Amino acid sequence: MHIQNIFASQKPTLSFEFFPPKTPEGTEALLVTIKKLATRRPAFVSVTYGAGGSTRALTRDLVARIKRETDLVPIPHLTSFGHQKTEICELLESYATLGVRNILALRGDPPKNSSAARGEFPFARDLVQFIRQFQHSNESADAGRFGVGVAGFPEGHPATPNRLLEMEHLKAKVDAGADYICTQLFFDNHDFFDFRERCDHAGIRVPIVAGIFPITSFTNLRRLAELAAGARFPAKLLRLVQQAGNDPNAMNRVGLDYAIEQCAQLTKEGVSGLHLYTMNQSAAAEAICDNI
Ligand SMILES: Cc1cc2nc3c(=O)[nH]c(=O)nc-3n(C[C@H](O)[C@H](O)[C@H](O)COP(=O)(O)OP(=O)(O)OC[C@H]3O[C@@H](n4cnc5c(N)ncnc54)[C@H](O)[C@@H]3O)c2cc1C
Secondary structure, eight states: OOHHHHHHHSEEEEEEEEOOOSSSHHHHHHHHHHHHHHTTTTSSEOOOGGGGTTHHHHHHHHHHHHHOOOOOOOOOOOOEEBBBBHHHHHHHHHHHTTTTOOEEEOOOOOTTTTOOOSSSSSSSHHHHHHHOOOOOSSSSSSOOOEEHHHHHHTOTTTOOOHHHHHHHHHHHHHHTOEEEEEEOSOOHHHHHHHHHHHHTTOOOOOOOEEEOOOOOHHHHHHHHHHHHOOOOHHHHHHHHHHTTTHHHHHHHHHHHHHHHHHHHHHHHTTOEEEEEEEETHHHHHHHHHHHO
């Protein structure tokens, strides 16, 4: 289903994010998780794409299996960094053939320790434009046009400290044809509410889906600080984490309760969608679904 129809029929939407495992065994285990979470009737599930195309085949194969083995709506991520138009065309062709109707268009980051060239799409806006103009080569296939999502950063993207300029860049992505924004994870809902207001002020009127990450372990928290560089951990959360001490169960409970509280408040304040970063696990996502 096209993402515009999804947003027109549900509010808030519920969605889950997965990353493609590197081994066949990992993929089989993930498919069990995905099928379990499918019973929660998510509006869509998204599948990440490795920096510089490092998981191109894995992402596409996982999306193909989700399409074949479930009735879920998979949304593949696609990063433009380092890619040429022909490569992007090939991928779009194969997604259109699979019946995939939506893509999350990102710039991505250069792989670590790499001097790879940026490719033909310096920014996500260029990829959005390209996807919107894409025509499926098989005219008999009713591919329609792809729905397109883009990334948003409630706390700001670390590469553009000028927040006025950053909002102009986001607006350019939406004006290029994005249908919705999915945000980076955040732990303080005020950051999201302020971001939503700033988008509205800038004339951005597409649905904004909130990215929620349930922290389930202390290691999780440390990794996040590294991966989602710039993520702010509010004192309230840090205090709760400290109180959990070295007890993994208490830590898991703290993370879940915190995410549930975030989701409840966002829903009350009319969020367009809740997007759960699952880390390929079902337990936290299920617990959140049970409580919202
Ligand atoms: C929901 C979500 C999903 C993600 N999924 C993936 C994934 O699957 N794989 C992956 O590798 N990464 C993923 N990322 C990370 C993302 O690729 C990086 O954060 C990347 O640095 C920014 O991507 P973008 O699409 O926002 O880029 P852009 O919108 O192109 O922005 C990148 C930077 O360039 C600036 N900029 C934009 N346009 C211009 C311009 N015209 N002139 C100058 N500066 C400009 C922006 O302000 C920003 O600082 C995801 C992020 C989010 C929030």
